[in-house]
Amino acid sequence: MDSVWTKTLNQVKTWARINSPWAIHFNSGSCNGCDIEILATLTPRYDVERFGIKLQGSPRHADVLICTGPVTRQAKNRLLRIYEQMPDPKFVIAVGSCGLSGGAFQGCYNITGNINEVIPVDVYVPGCPPRPEAIIYGVAQLLAKLQAPAPAVKEG
Template sequence: MGIKENCFKKSLWVFHLSAGSCNNCDIEILDLLTPRYDVERFGMKLVGSIRHADVLLVTGIVTKKTKARVLEVYEQAPKPIIVIAVGTCPCTGGIFTSGYNFAGPLDKVIPVDAYIPGCPPKPEAMLAGIVKLLSQPPKSGNPRTTSEAQP
């Protein structure tokens, strides 16, 4: 196992970025921290700075004004980083695709590792998405798995 896989074995620190969302997904992400779901027992933690994060959660459509900022945040992130698109908006644009301020789905802006669709996805769905991502054999070409091929 390479060092890059090793990074994601234990406590994941999560940075949450709202690119232009309706708040629903953001509140549901926060909900994960509260007693009902309590992801902190798995070592997952929301951090206030991207420079400390292993995972970048993006919610909301990428608007033309945020596009540059999303790129900037991605650049500041320590690599390897897992990018997760939470909600229908970053996955496809959903209902906002025809808007004049829509800059494209998230994967046209930065590479995305996992998509959790739903409007909003239930907290359980978010957990399931993260578990799926971590338990699957890493794809080649993904920045976090460039070290060596997995058997």
């Protein structure tokens, strides 16, 4: 009986996570080009909220971290702190060329690296800056990844 209850509860959690992901946005040192495009995805023209995404102000309420820019020395600890404050399971979307590889800022004295070198990234959205359609596609890819059934774990 307990396993049926647990299975049902996990199905409800997965359904809620897929249909209502809450996101937080963090700029780890970008030029704000990607930030403007992320804000454009929230406007009625592109309406990313049709997927249930809601932008949050607190990492304690967010499921998805949308991160832009290369990670600067000043932002590295803040990025780690925000990531650690998010409840499990948590997901990261890296937006823009700078977040993926350092972009135009690669090799600068104040850049510690790309986002994947600091925290694990689930979905990458390339572009400089990526169009809102590409960001929405990245969100859809993350939601599709969440819908996929988890691989069975062998006991024993």
